[in-house]
Amino acid sequence: MPQQSTAADTGRPLPDWKPAPLPQPIPLQGDSIRLLPVDPARDASDLYEAEHAADADPTQWDYLAVGPFDNPQDFSAWLKNCAASRDPLFFTVVDQHSGKPTGVLSYLAITPEHGSIEIGHIWFSARMQRTRQATEAIYLLARHAFDDLGYRRLEWKCNSLNLRSQKAALRFGFTPEGLFRQHRVFKGKNRDTAWFSMLDSEWPAQRAVFEAWLHADNFDSAGKQKKSLQQIRAEQA
Template sequence: MVLEPLTEAHLSDLAKVARHDDIWTYLDEATPEAEQEVDSLITEALQEQEQGSRLPFAIINRDDARAIGTISYIDIQPTHHGLEIGWAWISPAYWSKGIARESSYLLMRHAFEDLGAVRIAFKTDSRNVRSQRAIEGLGATREGVFRNHRILRDGFLRTSHFYSVIADEWPAVRASIEARSRSSAG
């Protein structure tokens, strides 16, 4: 798996993998049925990048060099040296294969070690137990719950679980992720 900056060149691959309803169950977007809808998501991500509020990446499968999902830095706060890792979605064909963990690890490592971040946040829908377990598996600390945090497109009142990793925790978190990666590879 490789991360590369998201561009329109990833549209064809992402349009193919985005058609799985399971990806969008807890996101505030309908399942994209057409390439045009995925194109709109990419355009929005790139516009947010221009505004400085998001830095989107395509998740690339090394075996065939195809995009299998996306992940982003969001809620970027340069003054406070913090950001969130989110807007992550991956083809269900790659779930439970360590792709989300590896993608998050690469972004955390870059944020802490190259960008000087002091805090990285994650959030997920309270109903998305799979995502909660994945975030906890990274070594993130659950900070709390925002009840009725967002009103989703269907009117559902979403409750969100918030997690973080802070700079002081990063060396232990990094070592734990790297040890798990070595043991699953061997």
């Protein structure tokens, strides 16, 4: 079991602490999706098509370090870089029913010696945004980090202008930690970065919320949620 942490335990000795293992490019199985190591040969065509679909979000790359991509060659080159990287460690989100890739996300800022890891570089196509699949992708990475690898801290960071990402972090149960001013120069502009975290001591309660929300009983015949994550969290508090 991972060493538990709280907000008030600064200075507490951790005599049994051992560095967490590095995450590996292995499949992570969910109910509605699988997370697979990025494979450009398998993923590039479908993901590029999703990026340029008629219903594609015109702001989808605004807060990512790459994109948008004007041709499939540049998109494929980006995926090849993703596949070769280990920090960030990228995964493709694959729809369990259709078998088609629908998005990409990663672990990053991986520091095993401190037990800290981040979820980021999230690009979800329009067909995946605000869906059960999007939430399950975050759940699978969080569960793997805490339960399988024994990390103490899971981070979420985003541009302070990216209000949608900040809202998502709160929805997923992350705690806001403040603003890092002039943290990055991003696409030629200043970036202030909003920081969020979840600790291993907080994860069991958040895991129960995720699992209750993801349960089939929480969705009607049209696939619409019956209770939100926030409602379930309030009920279980």
